[in-house]
């Protein structure tokens with residue numbers, strides 16, 4: 001265990017030098033560096049790092065609801081709950097750690113407000129050019145429950161004006177005004193507030209001034225793409241006014257509340273590689 005701010009965290013180092021740091025609070029990936037030492041994730045200098053509030057950056061785990069699509073706290077409780085380390089290991093030049101969250105881990109009011117028998121697991125595997133995030137939701141009870149899930153990844157892009165996402169041309173999306181549109185441009189750039197839910201193509205490319213990342217997903221149904229723009233960023237207490245110029249969020253997501261039957265398991269795979 002290491003300390004990140006005031007948060008206990010697990011640091012994984014692959015044989016090639018790639019490194020990831022995951023806080024138990026939220027099973028929150030705070031940092032991912034590939035072997036050459038390049039940091040790929042943004043985290044706000046104003047983020048709380050003491051467990052008092054969700055972390056503004058890295059990879060917040062969104063469960064059991066996306067944003068306000070449910071009756072619980074916005075974006076769910078997984079990002080503000082303390083998970084357990086379920087195991088870790090390494091093989092074939094890669095290292096992994098798996099985190100678990102179940103009702104017994106929740107604060108009593110949270111468990112009472114969402115009284116479902118579930119097990120949420122997140123396994124991080126890194127090494128070589130890729131980081132894999134394997135998310136599973138298990139219904140361990142006798143009643144179905146609804147859930148939504150997302151990995152709300154904040155990518156460090158250096159300069160927003162140089163950031164571009166490829167792979168979304170002709171994809172349908174819903175924007176923050178709830179209009180459903182189809183993207184015509186071959187490449188998505190960020191010139192104003194952007195908050196879109198795309199029906200998911202399996203893979204995207206994020207290009208930045210410093211390089212490119214390939215993003216792949218299986219099991220999810222959307223990509224959420226978010227940058228708050230100047231006005232919304234200024235209204236966020238845990239983000240410096242100009243920090244929106246340094247990140248874009250690209251999130252594999254399953255935004256609608258869908259039922260999970262007793263005994264059933266949902267699996268979401270996400271790979272980020274350069």
Ligand code: TA6
Pocket residue numbers: 054067074075152195224225226249251
């Ligand atoms: O994923 C996009 C989004 O749902 C936006 O609508 C947005 O405001 C954001 O996430 C950040 O939410 P948060 O609860 O972390 O402030």
